[in-house]
Amino acid sequence: MKRPYQVGTYALSWQSAIFKMAVALVGISVAFALVFSSLARADDGKLKVVATTGMIADAARQIGGERVVVKALMGPGVDPHAYRQTRTDIVALAKADLVLWHGLYLEAQMEDFLVALGKRHRTVAVAEALPKDLRISHADYADKYDPHVWMDPQRWAKVIRAVSDALSSVKPDAKATFDANAARHLEDVAKLAAYAEKSLATVPAKSRVLLTAHDAFNYFGEAYQFEVLGIQGISTESEAGLNRIRELVDVLVTRNISAVFIESSVSDRNIKALIEGAAAEGHTVTIGGELFSDAMGRDGTYEGTYLGMIDHNVTVVTRALGGSAPERGMTGKLAVSS
Numbered sequence: 001m002k003r004p005y006q007v008g009t010y011a012l013s014w015q016s017a018i019f020k021m022a023v024a025l026v027g028i029s030v031a032f033a034l035v036f037s038s039l040a041r042a043d044d045g046k047l048k049v050v051a052t053t054g055m056i057a058d059a060a061r062q063i064g065g066e067r068v069v070v071k072a073l074m075g076p077g078v079d080p081h082a083y084r085q086t087r088t089d090i091v092a093l094a095k096a097d098l099v100l101w102h103g104l105y106l107e108a109q110m111e112d113f114l115v116a117l118g119k120r121h122r123t124v125a126v127a128e129a130l131p132k133d134l135r136i137s138h139a140d141y142a143d144k145y146d147p148h149v150w151m152d153p154q155r156w157a158k159v160i161r162a163v164s165d166a167l168s169s170v171k172p173d174a175k176a177t178f179d180a181n182a183a184r185h186l187e188d189v190a191k192l193a194a195y196a197e198k199s200l201a202t203v204p205a206k207s208r209v210l211l212t213a214h215d216a217f218n219y220f221g222e223a224y225q226f227e228v229l230g231i232q233g234i235s236t237e238s239e240a241g242l243n244r245i246r247e248l249v250d251v252l253v254t255r256n257i258s259a260v261f262i263e264s265s266v267s268d269r270n271i272k273a274l275i276e277g278a279a280a281e282g283h284t285v286t287i288g289g290e291l292f293s294d295a296m297g298r299d300g301t302y303e304g305t306y307l308g309m310i311d312h313n314v315t316v317v318t319r320a321l322g323g324s325a326p327e328r329g330m331t332g333k334l335a336v337s338s
């Protein structure tokens, strides 16, 4: 009676052993495939580029296309003035064929590290390609410049060219591809500049005041004739004093400014204090929207690209301050904000 059962068990256990072995073999071959594909990826001739900011990473992706793998150290919502490299960043930087950073003291906390890295690695501070006569002087330091160059697409075009040159210098055989991609991207950036010019020109002259959390918009202001007021200075490191808030409440009230802007990479605490201060004086100020100041939008979205970031800012500012621009921006790709 037991025998068939035993045979059955025996047979079953053999079946299960064979099954387990098959599973193990599949597992091993998957593991091998992964190892080999990652080796192949690492050695497929693509240039490994690490960029500090999302804006620089975007330029490298646009120009490098299929020939590069780009990693941005600072993601959406990250403040570059305060950012310090992590252990993971240091590993990525050490393995990179090319490190692109902004310079002009934007990466204040990483500056020494990046300068030291440049002695052993190929690094380029791409915003420093901007000629001195196109830079805006830093309000607080005679020998420093405002780093927020990306806010003016025409100036940023020079940085895009510097990214292209840097890529070609480490991979000269792909120079023709890089040049062609850069030319195409620069055409889009020129369209963006024309859209910004046209939209922002519709904002009535008396309303051309851009009040934000920190001084990130000076290049924008100069390019499109806006007066720019930041609660904090050019870096977010400085604390905004109560006096500065009071001073700006006065400006809001006396000039009848009705909208101020929050920034995606800076706390909105000061902006809220400002709105409350104005309300206490009987003047209503609203939040005109959230602007991308020092970081782009979410990865994988239009706002997570340079074109989308600036399109968003231009469209939001134009519409909040009484000008006219299509709700979904230059090419209808913007997400509609509430």
Ligand SMILES: [Zn+2]
Pocket (backbone or CB within 6 Å): 081, 148, 214, 215, 216, 234, 235, 236, 293, 294
């Ligand atoms: Zn900034």
